Amino acid sequence: MTIIFARWLFDGEKILQNLGIAFDTRIVETGSFEILETRYPEADIVELSEREVLLPGLVNPHVHLEFGANTTHLRYGDFIAWLESVITHRDELIDACHAACYKRQIEEMLHTGTTCFGAVSSYGKELKACRAAPQRVVYFNEAIGSRPAAVDALYSDFMQRLEASEKAASDRFVPAVAIHAPYSVHPVLMKKILHETEGKPLTAHFMESPAEKMWLREGRGAFRLFFETYLGQSRPVCDPETFLEMLEGRETLLTxxxxxxETLLDRIAAAGHSIIHCPRSNRLLGCGRLAIETVGEKGIPWLLGTDGLSSNTSLNLWEEMRAALMLHHLAPLDLFALDLLRAATSRAADALGLPVGRIVPGNHADLVTVELPDTPENRETLPLQTILHTRKIDRLYIGGKRHV
Structure with missing residues (x-):
């Protein structure tokens, strides 16, 4: 048993002060330090300073590890230019990202406070690394392929990867499903997979770029040339509405x-889906700005993800939060900072269906502490100051065990 006494604490929803947390593998009790110390006299005591903040471990619901070897290989500024550069360098980058590459990315997330992440896997090459990760992992086996003649082969490949991940299932490793995007997965393949994977966590890329929108809505633009060149297709296999209809009854993390x-956002809200917001990736690929204020007004839970190193410079969620602060320049800073902390903890945990992301009795004891340069002045400014000044964490616990 361990007791942490925190003068400043973010519990996943709000800022609290002067609270004790008793935990072993799960959080057992919260309350005054004096009561907890008396109730658990054999517990190890950790007393944080006035400059330290206790938080739930961060949850990154959308990470691609397979292109982690990328540095200057890929083009940015336009989604199609980036996609073509990915195709050009795909084999080179995948071959270059071996065990040490995966481990480096996982350790970066660990040392910056991510205790749970959603790994989107197209090939299954990072399965071993994710199984061995200290963090909790939701492992999204991804289906991709829009050619009708290839549906059976693609389905077989997907099921083999899914079954391999299911053999590793545990309370720390959750096999899950990803449908790549409306433009890249044939509806027959999508229906077969959804039918066979009912009940598993589900994610999909959705309406990411202007090129995708023009292709799905009008069947023209840069994506048409791309599909004609690489796949011999001259029209989209699906439209956004049909894609959402096929997800009916499956609450999905839409990236x-x-x-x-607004019409699509209304459908997303009515279906109970959530949106994973990746501000740095969106900027680098020329996708535009997510209307976060509209998403919030419609009651759609939005989460924060880093995407992968093919469209980002790090997997550090604190850097993602700082980017969001600057991108959404009209949002009131203090209130938006608090909402960003929720997006990176409790909301992401809820969307993944995991008992983490909140400091409440019964949840897994996945906790981090950070130290600010000076003592915070009040609760209202603490979220913003924490986001602005945190580069790495001081302590990190997963299931009550300290890893950092």
Whole structure:
């Protein structure tokens, strides 16, 4: 048993002061330090300073590890230019990202406070690394392929990867499903996979770029040339509405949604889906700005993800939060900072269906502490100051065990 006494604490929803947390593998009790110390006299005591903040471990619901070897290989500024550069360098980058590459990315997330992440896997090459990760992992086996003649082969490959991940299932490793995007997965393949994977966590890329929107809505633009060149297709296999209809009854983590109009956002809200916001990736790929204020007004839970190193410079969620602060320049800073902390903890945990992201009895004891340069002045400014000044964490616990 361990007791942490924190003068400043973010519990996943709000800022609290002068609170004790008793935990072993799970959080057992919260309350005054004096009561907890008396109730658990054999517990190890950790007393944080006035400059330290206790938080739930961060949850990054959308990470691609397979292109972690990328540095200057890929083009930015336009989604199609980036996609073509990915195709050009795909084999080179995948071959270059071996065990040490995966481990480096996982350790970066660990040392910056991420205790749970959603790994989107197209090939299954990072399965071993994710199984061995200290963090909790939701492992999204991704289906991709829009050619009708290839549906059976693609389905077989997907099921083999899913079954391999299911053999590793545990309370720390959750096999899950990803449907790549409306433009890249044939509806027959999507229906077969959804039918066979009912009940598993589900994610999909959705309405990421202007090029995707033009292709799905009008069947023209840069994506048409791309599909004609690489796949011999001259029209989209699906439209956004049909894609959402096929997700009916499956609450899905939709990544990006930058180009989703209000009608689509209404459908997302009615279906109970959530949106994973990746501000740095969206900027680098020329996708535009997610209308976060509209998403919030419609009651859609939005989360914060880093995407992968093919479209980002780090997997550090604190850097993602700082980027969001600057991107959404009209949002009131203090209130938006508090909401960003929720997006990176409790809301992401809820969307993944995991008992983490909140400091409440019964949840896994996944906790981090950070130290600010000076003592915070009040609760209202603490979220913003924490986001602005945190580069790495001081302590990190997963299931009550200290890893950092």
């Amino acid at each position: 990006h949604a930058v180009q989703a109009d």
